[in-house]
Amino acid sequence: MQLVHNLRFTPFTFCRRLSATPSLAARCCSSPPSPTIAAKPLFLRPPHHPSTLSDLRQWYSWAYLLSTSVGSSFLLSDGGPDSSLLLRELRWLLEDVLDTSSGIHPHLVTHPDDDSHRKVWLRAEIGDLYRLWRQRIEERKPFQYVVGCEHWRDLVLWVREGVLIPRPETEMIVDLARDAVGKNPFLRDGLWADLGTGSGAIAIGVSRLVLGDGGKVFATDLSPVALEVASYNVCRYGLEDAIELRKGSWFEPLRDVQGKLAGVVSNPPYIPTDDMLGLQAEVGRHEPGLALDGGVDGTDDLLHLCHGASSFLQPGGFFAFETNGEKHCQFLMEYLAREFKGSFRSVDVVSDFSGIPRFVIGFRC
Amino acid sequence: MSRGTSDRAWPGGIFSARTEMPFALSRQATLRTPSEQSPPTHHRTYNEESNPFTGSKDGRRLQIPEETMPISFLRRSLRKALSFLHWSPSRFPYSNRPGFPRQKDVFLTTGYRCSFHSGAQGGSFSENWRRLCSYSSRAAAEPSTSDGLTLEGIISNQWTILDEGESDWRSHVAAIAQSIGLIKRRLKWKEMLVRLNLLSAQLDRPDIWDDPMHAGKISREYGSLMAKMKEVVAWERQLLEHIDMIKLAREENDSELESESLKALLDMRRSSKDKELEALLSGQHDLCPCFIEVQAGAGGTESMDWASMVMQMYRMWAQRRGYGVTVVDEMPGEIAGIKRATIKVDGEYAFGYAKAEVGVHRLVRISPFDSNKRRHTSFAAVAVIPILGDGFSHVQINESDLRIERFRAGGAGGQHVNTTESAVRIIHIPTGITATCQNERSQHQNKASAMAVLQSRLDQLEMARQAQMNAQHTQSLTEISWGNQIRTYVLHPYRMVKDLRTNYEVSDPDSVLEGDLDGFILSYLSTSLDKDEEDK
Numbered sequence: 001m002q003l004v005h006n007l008r009f010t011p012f013t014f015c016r017r018l019s020a021t022p023s024l025a026a027r028c029c030s031s032p033p034s035p036t037i038a039a040k041p042l043f044l045r046p047p048h049h050p051s052t053l054s055d056l057r058q059w060y061s062w063a064y065l066l067s068t069s070v071g072s073s074f075l076l077s078d079g080g081p082d083s084s085l086l087l088r089e090l091r092w093l094l095e096d097v098l099d100t101s102s103g104i105h106p107h108l109v110t111h112p113d114d115d116s117h118r119k120v121w122l123r124a125e126i127g128d129l130y131r132l133w134r135q136r137i138e139e140r141k142p143f144q145y146v147v148g149c150e151h152w153r154d155l156v157l158w159v160r161e162g163v164l165i166p167r168p169e170t171e172m173i174v175d176l177a178r179d180a181v182g183k184n185p186f187l188r189d190g191l192w193a194d195l196g197t198g199s200g201a202i203a204i205g206v207s208r209l210v211l212g213d214g215g216k217v218f219a220t221d222l223s224p225v226a227l228e229v230a231s232y233n234v235c236r237y238g239l240e241d242a243i244e245l246r247k248g249s250w251f252e253p254l255r256d257v258q259g260k261l262a263g264v265v266s267n268p269p270y271i272p273t274d275d276m277l278g279l280q281a282e283v284g285r286h287e288p289g290l291a292l293d294g295g296v297d298g299t300d301d302l303l304h305l306c307h308g309a310s311s312f313l314q315p316g317g318f319f320a321f322e323t324n325g326e327k328h329c330q331f332l333m334e335y336l337a338r339e340f341k342g343s344f345r346s347v348d349v350v351s352d353f354s355g356i357p358r359f360v361i362g363f364r365c
Numbered sequence: 366m367s368r369g370t371s372d373r374a375w376p377g378g379i380f381s382a383r384t385e386m387p388f389a390l391s392r393q394a395t396l397r398t399p400s401e402q403s404p405p406t407h408h409r410t411y412n413e414e415s416n417p418f419t420g421s422k423d424g425r426r427l428q429i430p431e432e433t434m435p436i437s438f439l440r441r442s443l444r445k446a447l448s449f450l451h452w453s454p455s456r457f458p459y460s461n462r463p464g465f466p467r468q469k470d471v472f473l474t475t476g477y478r479c480s481f482h483s484g485a486q487g488g489s490f491s492e493n494w495r496r497l498c499s500y501s502s503r504a505a506a507e508p509s510t511s512d513g514l515t516l517e518g519i520i521s522n523q524w525t526i527l528d529e530g531e532s533d534w535r536s537h538v539a540a541i542a543q544s545i546g547l548i549k550r551r552l553k554w555k556e557m558l559v560r561l562n563l564l565s566a567q568l569d570r571p572d573i574w575d576d577p578m579h580a581g582k583i584s585r586e587y588g589s590l591m592a593k594m595k596e597v598v599a600w601e602r603q604l605l606e607h608i609d610m611i612k613l614a615r616e617e618n619d620s621e622l623e624s625e626s627l628k629a630l631l632d633m634r635r636s637s638k639d640k641e642l643e644a645l646l647s648g649q650h651d652l653c654p655c656f657i658e659v660q661a662g663a664g665g666t667e668s669m670d671w672a673s674m675v676m677q678m679y680r681m682w683a684q685r686r687g688y689g690v691t692v693v694d695e696m697p698g699e700i701a702g703i704k705r706a707t708i709k710v711d712g713e714y715a716f717g718y719a720k721a722e723v724g725v726h727r728l729v730r731i732s733p734f735d736s737n738k739r740r741h742t743s744f745a746a747v748a749v750i751p752i753l754g755d756g757f758s759h760v761q762i763n764e765s766d767l768r769i770e771r772f773r774a775g776g777a778g779g780q781h782v783n784t785t786e787s788a789v790r791i792i793h794i795p796t797g798i799t800a801t802c803q804n805e806r807s808q809h810q811n812k813a814s815a816m817a818v819l820q821s822r823l824d825q826l827e828m829a830r831q832a833q834m835n836a837q838h839t840q841s842l843t844e845i846s847w848g849n850q851i852r853t854y855v856l857h858p859y860r861m862v863k864d865l866r867t868n869y870e871v872s873d874p875d876s877v878l879e880g881d882l883d884g885f886i887l888s889y890l891s892t893s894l895d896k897d898e899e900d901k
Binding site for chain 1: 680770771777778779780789804805
């Protein structure tokens with residue numbers, strides 16, 4: 001662990017971060033990602049697996065019982081999901097796996113009647129469904145990895161092991177960018193950057209909601225897995241022309257546009273290293289440490305981003321970074337005021353919907 | 366009138382072989398198709414120039430047949446005219462406009478009187494013309510048959526209404542007239558006419574389009590009210606024309622014509638039932654989709670289970686009607702059932718029907734949650750809120766009046782937590798009204814759904830405020846007092862579902878709980894609307 005952190009960047013220099021090799025991902029997770037990674041989100045796979053309504057019901061009642069047996073044990077141990085949440089996820093899994101074009105709807109599965117011999121078409125084999133739900137409950141595999149997608153804003157994004165699942169809080173970065181562009185319309189057609197893009201969520205959200213035809217987003221990431229996923233998601237929303245993916249650490253692949261960026265947005269790793277061990281099982285065991293671990297006090301990457309923003313943003317350019325909470329926000333506010341006197345204006349802290357100060361935003365002078 | 370003889374015997378005795386083609390042509394010429402007719406002003410020209418009584422060329426031709434015209438020919442033309450008329454409302458949109466005298470009525474009445482009655486009644490042409498003029502001026506106000514029988518008149522005659530199978534024209538006419546009367550009551554006819562006048566006055570204002578949103582709203586309402594009014598007026602005219610036809614056929618002893626008209630009346634009688642139903646859903650927001658909310662009453666798991674049964678009943682009812690159903694918000698009970706839930710029902714007239722379900726639903730059964738197998742009574746409250754849609758909302762929500770909270774949030778959040786729970790609660794600070802959505806898969810969509818619920822609740826509040834003295838508005842959950850029971854579902858010791866407002870009852874609770882609610886809904890809608898009118 002210590003070795004890894006010594007190798008991480010230091011402020012003022014552009015240091016290459018450790019590349020996200022599978023070995024690193026495996027090192028960070030107590031159980032390595034399953035080798036049979038689905039190539040696509042479940043709900044997009046072709047419904048080529050025949051089964052019967054009664055078999056599906058049998059699986060459903062098995063999964064239902066397994067979920068209720070959890071009670072609130074996960075919740076009490078590490079803040080994980082309780083039964084009611086798991087049951088809702090089970091219903092969503094059913095929605096994703098079931099082909100409804102033949103007139104079989106999820107409620108037919110959950111509310112049994114007699115036509116149990118009706119044929120149903122599934123997007124995964126019934127045996128896989130047992131395996132998937134066991135992974136969800138026994139291995140605490142995040143639901144989003146189980147179904148291969150995350151619903152984020154109005155998007156449905158492909159996610160898989162090795163890529164951070166975008167969080168609900170992060171949705172607000174897009175709103176913050178929209179508000180900034182609303183007040184400064186010249187930013188609409190500028191160059192933007194989403195650093196550490198992961199699944200590409202912020203880049204796609206900003207590109208679709210905020211930018212005009214002239215605008216463009218550079219989405220960078222160090223992890224090849226993340227770039228593969230982001231590229232799939234960008235294509236799925238037809239944004240190949242509006243989003244350019246670049247491999248590299250933070251600002252490093254963007255040297256050609258230094259000082260020309262109209263906006264910089266990022267959800268960098270911000271969890272203090274010491275907290276990494278006590279994380280909820282879904283996060284700690286399955287999500288990539290590279291996207292979570294923010295160094296000793298969690299601000300390593302945030303500070304780096306602040307330095308980058310001061311040199312890469314054009315005058316009037318906007319930045320928004322997600323942080324770990326109140327302490328980070330306060331620290332960054334003071335840091336920006338102290339280290340970059342006169343470089344930034346309107347620096348502010350914005351809270352998420354839980355009331356936790358979550359984002360630091362501002363403009364380059 | 367005996368059938369089968371009428372083809373040969375013409376009691377008028379003026380059957381003649383001298384069929385005059387020029388007359389036929391001129392007749393046809395006056396029966397131009399609607400598209401050739403010019404709009405409203407035309408009737409005047411028609412009356413002055415081509416009316417048979419004014420001495421125009423056509424008229425003169427018509428004067429001659431007063432004595433000599435072959436009646437079979439006249440009869441044929443008349444039938445042609447009448448059959449054409451049944452089409453006219455849809456083909457000639459101006460014809461039903463109030464204030465536009467129906468030239469075809471005038472024409473028909475004229476032709477009819479001229480050839481068959483004027484002699485018998487001993488009136489001269491000028492007398493007939495005066496009668497005609499007075500008729501045409503009355504025509505716009507209240508349609509009537511040639512001998513002045515109006516809808517009111519028919520109803521006040523109190524003809525016996527026999528079974529549909531009986532081919533008694535008076536009975537059909539009386540049944541249809543009653544239907545039209547009922548439809549008018551349901552549509553709140555007089556209020557509707559006043560409203561129409563008001564709207565048309567507003568639409569005539571030169572500055573109306575300064576506010577396109579408002580103008581659109583007004584013109585949409587005008588259009589829909591106008592369409593409703595036209596339909597009823599056309600229906601009424603059609604009835605009166607059939608009466609004329611029957612009378613004519615009887616005088617002429619034309620059994621073919623009579624049976625045709627009788628059949629037409631029967632068709633009308635049958636479809637008038639559908640029209641009565643349609644008229645039940647003529648409220649301003651009836652067409653809208655809606656939210657249905659169910660809340661469990663006191664009584665723990667048993668009543669939470671009952672609430673979920675009620676919710677399931679509405680979901681199945683909505684699916685039967687072909688409506689889309691989405692769960693917006695659901696707060697499950699600890700052991701079973703739901704504490705409260707909101708579903709969105711999408712489809713035409715969803716609110717119109719569902720509004721009949723507002724109130725408290727009571728269940729009596731042996732509780733499966735009671736180990737002693739005792740009989741329990743539980744309650745669930747139901748609220749229904751119309752979703753007015755963009756452009757119809759009464760309330761503009763100010764972003765700064767809102768407080769948005771993550772629902773069931775705890776801990777550090779952000780990257781620390783992986784959860785599919787992204788529910789939000791939106792609080793409208795000035796009114797304290799809240800809305801929650803937790804069933805969408807992203808926070809953004811939970812927020813959007815919760816906003817839609819909030820918008821509808823605020824609209825409903827505003828409507829309630831506007832209609833404070835008017836009992837029309839549906840109540841929200843908080844307003845529904847638990848004493849306001851509308852229906853009882855008894856599963857034990859006997860089996861019955863009974864609506865306490867209408868006394869409508871069904872002995873098969875299972876079918877009702879599986880969504881067979883239309884009987885209850887329609888009986889409530891008709892009694893409430895019809896009662897409303899009587900109260901006035």
